[in-house]
Amino acid sequence: xxxxxxxxxxxxxxxxxxxxxxxxxxxxxxxxxxxxxxxxxxxxxxxxxxxxxxxxxxxxxxxxxxxxxxxxxxxxxxxxxxxxxxxxxxxxxxxxxxxxxxxxxxxxxxxxxxxxxxxxxxxxxxxxxxxxxxxxxxxxxxxxxxxxxxxxxxxxxxxxxxxxxxxxxxxxxxxxxxxxxxxxxxxxxxxxxxxxxxxxxxxxxxxxx
Amino acid sequence: xxxxxxxxxxxxxxxxxxxxxxxxxxxxxxxxxxxxxxxxxxxxxxxxxxxxxxxxxxxxxxxxxxxxxxxxxxxxxxxxxxxxxxxxxxxxxxxxxxxxxxxxxxxxxxxxxxxxxxxxxxxxxxxxxxxxxxxxxxxxxxxxxxxxxxxxxxxxxxxxxxxxxxxxxxxxxxxxxxxxxxxxxxxxxxxxxxxxxxxxxxxxxxxxx
DNA sequence: TATTCTTTGTGATATAATTAACTATGTAAT
DNA sequence: ATTACATAGTTAATTATATCACAAAGAATA
Numbered sequence: 001x002x003x004x005x006x007x008x009x010x011x012x013x014x015x016x017x018x019x020x021x022x023x024x025x026x027x028x029x030x031x032x033x034x035x036x037x038x039x040x041x042x043x044x045x046x047x048x049x050x051x052x053x054x055x056x057x058x059x060x061x062x063x064x065x066x067x068x069x070x071x072x073x074x075x076x077x078x079x080x081x082x083x084x085x086x087x088x089x090x091x092x093x094x095x096x097x098x099x100x101x102x103x104x105x106x107x108x109x110x111x112x113x114x115x116x117x118x119x120x121x122x123x124x125x126x127x128x129x130x131x132x133x134x135x136x137x138x139x140x141x142x143x144x145x146x147x148x149x150x151x152x153x154x155x156x157x158x159x160x161x162x163x164x165x166x167x168x169x170x171x172x173x174x175x176x177x178x179x180x181x182x183x184x185x186x187x188x189x190x191x192x193x194x195x196x197x198x199x200x201x202x203x204x205x206x207x208x209x
Numbered sequence: 210x211x212x213x214x215x216x217x218x219x220x221x222x223x224x225x226x227x228x229x230x231x232x233x234x235x236x237x238x239x240x241x242x243x244x245x246x247x248x249x250x251x252x253x254x255x256x257x258x259x260x261x262x263x264x265x266x267x268x269x270x271x272x273x274x275x276x277x278x279x280x281x282x283x284x285x286x287x288x289x290x291x292x293x294x295x296x297x298x299x300x301x302x303x304x305x306x307x308x309x310x311x312x313x314x315x316x317x318x319x320x321x322x323x324x325x326x327x328x329x330x331x332x333x334x335x336x337x338x339x340x341x342x343x344x345x346x347x348x349x350x351x352x353x354x355x356x357x358x359x360x361x362x363x364x365x366x367x368x369x370x371x372x373x374x375x376x377x378x379x380x381x382x383x384x385x386x387x388x389x390x391x392x393x394x395x396x397x398x399x400x401x402x403x404x405x406x407x408x409x410x411x412x413x414x415x416x417x418x
Numbered sequence: 419t420a421t422t423c424t425t426t427g428t429g430a431t432a433t434a435a436t437t438a439a440c441t442a443t444g445t446a447a448t
Numbered sequence: 449a450t451t452a453c454a455t456a457g458t459t460a461a462t463t464a465t466a467t468c469a470c471a472a473a474g475a476a477t478a
Contacts, residue, residue: 047436049456060443063443063445188414195316199289216464255466259465271476
């Protein structure tokens with residue numbers, strides 16, 4: 001796998017392609033062209049081919065791509081050919097929603113540890129997982145070997161949680177708290193700020209007027 | 210306000226700056242430089258200045274920016290100087306989390322209509338809003354003048370909900386269903402696919418090995 | 419007032435990403 | 449076999465975005 005600086009946009013599109021291929025496969029489609037995929041997900045055919053070209057040659061000229069094959073390849077590229085263990089910190093409304101989000105399980109993510117501080121929640125079982133107290137975070141994460149952490153705590157606690165997740169051995173963090181986290185460069189970090197998405201919309205709406 | 214094709218990345222950063230400025234203001238800081246903002250949010254000072262330059266001149270050379278002023282300006286740019294009415298469709302775990310998400314209210318978004326099909330939920334009050342049946346979507350959205358719709362229904366129903374929201378007069382849609390929606394070009398659409406974010410992380414993790 | 423210091427705003431440059439055009443390769447029909 | 453056709457892979461051109469470097473402008477100091 002050659003890896004000369006892949007644009008993040010490409011990764012995001014691969015993820016979208018894979019979902020489309022999965023559906024196509026379920027509908028019994030065997031072969032698909034870059035144009036078909038492009039139409040299906042709203043990008044240009046050249047874009048589809050370019051994105052795939054970063055990783056190798058998966059199609060046959062004149063024909064197209066084998067749906068199952070390509071799907072498998074993309075999952076492999078995205079690192080989804082094995083199960084990832086995810087630790088979720090914070091079981092507010094958002095944490096609860098994330099813990100039961102089917103999309104994660106379908107794609108091979110297992111939220112196998114959940115942490116909160118609320119004594120009412122600690123010890124209860126949520127989606128087959130026993131909720132632990134945050135005090136035990138390092139211990140539990142280390143013991144279970146969680147590779148990814150999801151932060152769904154209030155902004156004020158996010159940095160502390162991030163520090164502790166990293167100390168416990170987590171290699172990547174998905175942060176839902178609306179705050180800029182400071183992490184070492186080797187830690188993969190992504191921020192999801194739900195309000196930001198709405199603000200991009202309102203910016204565009206405000207322009208139209 | 211001159212508006213010659215602003216990069217979306219700029220809008221997202223403006224949103225981040227505004228949150229940082231809000232915090233700086235709360236801490237009593239009166240004046241701030243592009244370097245301070247840059248350090249605080251993890252970008253370069255030149256980037257901060259360039260982003261702002263799309264919209265005008267807000268600082269004084271040799272001094273920096275007035276925190277309150279700049280914050281106000283950015284909110285204005287993002288279209289956040291008035292309240293936006295948002296209709297939420299789908300009250301599963303995710304919908305519930307979104308309906309109670311404080312980040313929305315803080316930024317001037319009011320989720321003033323909620324829809325679901327579940328008879329157990331319809332008629333109940335969630336975060337001060339009466340849950341309506343989806344059958345009444347067009348009627349209620351039109352009557353209350355919601356400008357933005359949030360789709361938090363299963364993938365299979367998302368397109369239908371989108372169509373109905375648009376018919377009811379919604380101008381922008383935030384879609385949480387993992388599916389590519391088809392909407393007319395004048396409708397602003399953003400997709401938030403939570404699994405995609407995790408997949409960008411695992412792609413990078415997979416690379417490291 | 420002149421001088422130095424700071425920091426913005428911006429034009430020029432470099433980098434990155436997308437789009438378009440073209441070439442190579444396989445399939446199917448004549 | 450030959451020809452026409454379809455479509456992947458790839459190179460080149462275009463467009464978009466980010467970085468750099470410096471002139472302009474205000475503030476502080478001598």
